[in-house]
Amino acid sequence: MPSDRSGFDVGLLSPVTVGFDDLVADAAVADALVQVEIALTRAWVESGAAPAETADAIAAALGEGTDAGISRVVDLDPLAAAAVAGGNPVIPLVPLLRAAVPPAHRAWVHRGATSQDILDSAMMLVARNTARQIVEAMTDAERHLTAFARTHRDTVAAARTLGQHAVPTTLGLRAATWLAGIRRARMRLEHVAAGLPAQLGGAAGTLAAFVETATRELGDAAGHQAVERLPALFAAGLRLAVPDAPWHTTRWPVTELGDALVQAIDAAGVVGTDVATGSRTEIGELSESAAGGSSAMPQKQNPAASVLIRSAAVRAPHLGATLHTAAALAGDERPDGAWHAEWQTLRELLRLALGASGTLARLVAGLQVDTDAVARNLGATRGLIVAERLSAALGGLVGADRLAGIIAQAGAGGDLRALLQAEPELAGLDLDDLLDPARYTGLAGHLVDRLAPAPEES
Amino acid sequence: MPSDRSGFDVGLLSPVTVGFDDLVADAAVADALVQVEIALTRAWVESGAAPAETADAIAAALGEGTDAGISRVVDLDPLAAAAVAGGNPVIPLVPLLRAAVPPAHRAWVHRGATSQDILDSAMMLVARNTARQIVEAMTDAERHLTAFARTHRDTVAAARTLGQHAVPTTLGLRAATWLAGIRRARMRLEHVAAGLPAQLGGAAGTLAAFVETATRELGDAAGHQAVERLPALFAAGLRLAVPDAPWHTTRWPVTELGDALVQAIDAAGVVGTDVATGSRTEIGELSESAAGGSSAMPQKQNPAASVLIRSAAVRAPHLGATLHTAAALAGDERPDGAWHAEWQTLRELLRLALGASGTLARLVAGLQVDTDAVARNLGATRGLIVAERLSAALGGLVGADRLAGIIAQAGAGGDLRALLQAEPELAGLDLDDLLDPARYTGLAGHLVDRLAPAPEES
């Protein structure tokens, strides 16, 4: 194997995330770490404590705005290796950055900060950027699902509960329900992403080293005031939310994000599950436009996108729970392991959400319906799909027991219409209407209109 | 063992939840199921489809407002046993309720509804009631923590990161940080609890059976309109939120609730963890007012409340994840097992949150500080608690290497003050100030004032 590849994963064992890596890969994380360090120097300048030219000089030295970016100063492999000794990658990163900066400005690199300030803020930055792409993919999926729901607003189909045909529904309502789950999750993710806070607390959340520096530069009162404003300046530079206070041990920014990501994957998982079911050979109502093949079985059309989405849905809840375990154990002023457990977990959850949402958008964009199969399945119980309606409508006329007998006979193979016609009490009833599944879809159309309004109406 | 007790749990193996059961016990669930059925009849009346007297007659027959309540008509043991055959308790409950209602009104019991409508709505009702008590306990904890943080606003203490003394902080800031986590979680829970929706979709989410009934009673157009309003009327009667649409398979109401409950327990877990640490024999800064004893070791004062809170914190994330697994697998128009997995899980999570928040309120109400121990610990590193400050303040004067040497000597047992005094470059510096931990608490007081303002200021 090529020596420069040992240790790397390209996604061979996680097809759902292949191609959705850039925003969360180590290179992106390292870039974010440097951006955060630069933003801190900018905040120092804006606070009035650091000389005006400091930030630009540091930013230029660290390659801001160039294609090479961080790669000028940081080689990822040795950085990762050096992260082991101290337990996090910021400890070895800081001297590398300082070395890259002209001596005159060096003192302002990482000034006052602790590793957790930089790493937490960088993770929030990565999360914010990733969430934006997830939201885009979900929005894309919503658009396609809206169109799908509207197209099939009145395509009557069998509704299934516990796997059994229950009553009629419409494909449109099923899709609109998927849409409702995805939209809720997307809105929650947008809300959470908009509130992801920067982290700035110094060694233990008191900002003491910041105060030390600022009061030295600006005097006692102005120094304190400068530091009181520093987190907001820092957050603004990163376009992150301003924290109420350091959150070294109050990890809701991580768990609320994790919960929202899991919710997004849950919502995709429902679609994957339903499409996989609808694609079953015996059901055949749905198919993916780019169904996956099989080398051995040339006839197979696997619902590969659905399967991959489901693989993410199986994994995500456990990753979200890991973040909560870490949050619940966040003791002292910095947790001794729980914090460290978050990083890879959150990254993997972001990657899964990217992959699941991107795969979902592709899936629903090309989702195919076999309306013949839909109609055939609707008739599979030979009329009993409307048995609930018959009970309500006819129970009073022929008696509940007698009606149950008719339904049982029909269930055993009898001709439902003939059995009903044979009942004198039912003479004159409009059996065509009563037995028509399309006449027993309740508010399905109304709900589609509400959940999936035509774009011009929305 | 008493025969009428076999099968029952009173909490012997879950001390954290003992005494916090009433709102979520089977009796409360059964009560909620009946309340929901009554609310449905009220909604029918208000929609205009059912005769005005129906709802009151049914409510009276089902014991609404009486002490006996549901126990008039339902015995829990046989109900639970009868739930096995169909897989949920509503199926056997409905005929029991119908039998208890005068024949004239019987047809309106459970009319149009499916089991999931009743069970989901009842769980939301139970959750809403439980959340209210959790919020109360958390609010109580916040009040005590505010007082504690204000009392100890300026009690300087060692901040610990990865278990090691880092820099000074204050007990007040530590408590205010706990408070911030609890307040965030409480507000999130309040928000979620206020949005818990009623469920009303009929057999498969189309509300077809409701439409069937309403159009029969009111005609086609008026019937449809009545059913369009029915979920809102139903929700209003239960003081639950109006659902956008049936959520038989879009389970965010369950997972968002679960996430908020886990977040609440996480926040309590941090306090439990820190109090358990602060109560360690060697640390001894904190103690619970009602510390638990030991039959064998008479001198022991166990931080029993903290321990119990931590037991909840270990369990909760896994329960929350179970709800997500269920949500992600919620296929068809009703899931074949995933739905059923939610009930006991959500109940246990509600119970844990009740127990953890109640225990937390008790814990923080009586939390004791040994200020001597706090001061003694602060001095444990013989001055090095301010080493970060010395580096910043003195590095430029004596050089970083030399300063590191001094700190290493002090770490090995040398007298820090004497070592510093021996440096000619540092002559004239105010070492009393520099070495005083109380002079290096940064914005701790400011943050306490922001996070834990005195009640009159809030």
Place this chain on the structure above:
Amino acid sequence: MPSDRSGFDVGLLSPVTVGFDDLVADAAVADALVQVEIALTRAWVESGAAPAETADAIAAALGEGTDAGISRVVDLDPLAAAAVAGGNPVIPLVPLLRAAVPPAHRAWVHRGATSQDILDSAMMLVARNTARQIVEAMTDAERHLTAFARTHRDTVAAARTLGQHAVPTTLGLRAATWLAGIRRARMRLEHVAAGLPAQLGGAAGTLAAFVETATRELGDAAGHQAVERLPALFAAGLRLAVPDAPWHTTRWPVTELGDALVQAIDAAGVVGTDVATGSRTEIGELSESAAGGSSAMPQKQNPAASVLIRSAAVRAPHLGATLHTAAALAGDERPDGAWHAEWQTLRELLRLALGASGTLARLVAGLQVDTDAVARNLGATRGLIVAERLSAALGGLVGADRLAGIIAQAGAGGDLRALLQAEPELAGLDLDDLLDPARYTGLAGHLVDRLAPAPEES
């Protein structure tokens, strides 16, 4: 609600466990706690340190062997309430037991032990008894599955991968595969259950208090020797395994048990999943003999047992993981919360395994096959179920591309046999054989014979 019921659960929200509670209910746990205390006094007697009559006197006083048993001395509700202060139920139990014992023997109650000795041993006792019943239910299921697999050894059916028809298999092989998973899990559980150790370490695992007592009674050397034998005597009295050493913080007895229970539920979950799929209206190959009804949809036959098994399968992995989280955090000589998190979790997992295995035994005992549906489904792809065989057998004759074209035409609705007959290169081939799914089941029969041998052969 009846006041004596508040706080109790009878299983209303967990139908899969209703009726499977007795062995793990609080009453059973309390009984086990008392049995363990009695066993300790017997071990003391057998070690020679305690007077011979002590154990029987204590056992009699505590109601051993009587119907009332522990209920003579312990009321569960106040015991549970009293467990809160110290964090575990043994602390308040001990004085109750002592009070019930004649003063002359009182000193030997709980002598030398710590709460954890009693509670851990009692949980192992409860687990051992419960595992026995789970193993019985699984053995029962295996017996039924063997019969089923043998009956359907040659019932050719469509095998499905990713939900798509792949190649033929037999119902017998599918059932034999279920059986293989259940047998493996049952054997693992038997193995683990046979090794569940008693716990005896005293306050912190040194057995110091035991040594203190024994050396006082027997002298130094004999006393030490007596205590070295004490754990084995104690374990033998409970018919538990002899521990290598106290396991206060090495929690593999709990996690290995938990893992085995989850594995058992996983294996049941596969059956539940396949039966739910096979029961789908469009598939209709399988049905439960006691399928659940629906109050609203009289025609429905829900696979209720499968659904309930699946509900357990969704929950169990998270409970097993909770035990591991607790094990991984088992610090000091007794963990401060992680230990307490185990109890209810392990109990719930035992209860779920009881319910899932019992429900499984009932399910497979009555599993019905619709062989017409099996045959109809097998033909659903109009011959393409053997496409893999055609590729292998005919690719060399007509060329891979041409064959792929034929299969594609057949997939689009063409008559596969006619298409093949039209190929000159295939003239003379035995198409009846080639296209017969029953001729392409590989080693299915052989595997059934190996996995599910007829009872007389086994």
Place this chain on the structure above:
Amino acid sequence: MPSDRSGFDVGLLSPVTVGFDDLVADAAVADALVQVEIALTRAWVESGAAPAETADAIAAALGEGTDAGISRVVDLDPLAAAAVAGGNPVIPLVPLLRAAVPPAHRAWVHRGATSQDILDSAMMLVARNTARQIVEAMTDAERHLTAFARTHRDTVAAARTLGQHAVPTTLGLRAATWLAGIRRARMRLEHVAAGLPAQLGGAAGTLAAFVETATRELGDAAGHQAVERLPALFAAGLRLAVPDAPWHTTRWPVTELGDALVQAIDAAGVVGTDVATGSRTEIGELSESAAGGSSAMPQKQNPAASVLIRSAAVRAPHLGATLHTAAALAGDERPDGAWHAEWQTLRELLRLALGASGTLARLVAGLQVDTDAVARNLGATRGLIVAERLSAALGGLVGADRLAGIIAQAGAGGDLRALLQAEPELAGLDLDDLLDPARYTGLAGHLVDRLAPAPEES
């Protein structure tokens, strides 16, 4: 960022696994896939169905035994990308391999197999190789812990329960207890690793395509017999266990492996937890030889290895549970997503176990004891560490109430020895012995000898 790095992780966010990647990286997985395909051709040859020269020709063509290995024929990035369409990497791999093989032998590549055969077998191969290294690291840790336990066999220290000093123990017993947990986990992992089975079932577990080929080559009876032996030949070539039957949907090989890996990490987690506690500034009994520094706080010596181990311990249970969720949902003849969820999860769990065990070996190899701190802490309760003994020994002489009073006085600061000496009933007692913690360590030495025998005795 360098374009050839986008998408790659080098471990920046997972310091615990940095440097432990080679055996589980994508390159290793791809290598294993090719080894499995080669082993299949060898098995074909050994079964007599394939020409003798086939296997070597294929092996040579695929680069077996060369340094370049698989890299001759496979580029990982495009392979991963191509895996998305069909949902697994074997589908695109097979044509690449075939193209690399001379046409005469091409037909024997992947013959009869399905993707799952190759991927499952390759994962078992990767797991076997990885488990070997984990076992080595654990064995190394055991060796160091044995030495440590023997060195500190009689170093008396405070035992802590719920964080409170309980009674004396020895550092040796604490280490021996860690050792017991690690040894149990290592033995379990060895046992599981030795039983990891090859997978060979063909498209749906019937081995039909194998039979088709073999009977064509060898005739009906000999062909069947050849295929009956094929899995054993295949497994032997890979030095994996022979499967009883295909395990496409009976996933105990994956979950038992996962459980064993989690157990190994749990056992390491206990050590990490205890070392982190023992390293706390106020406790100071233990330190890591290579404690991690802090850029900001030069005096800090972080227990970085312990912290990283704990980060693995927080994560592992959730990964293990993911495998169970997947196993429980393994329906049909190949699961539609649950299978795909295993791969990355199992890999990450293997990686975590590699990292945690390697870090553990390093940690315990260099673990430092500050015996002064141990002794100082032992005296922190000014004699009350033996209060349990006093109760047992003196309760009968002075009465339990009076003794409790003495202990309470001592707890409040009184001089325990003086208080006891003041009791006339205790005159003449050997208080030196009674109050000496070293005289109240019970069987600690005996247990160390049993759990950690000197190497020459073992």
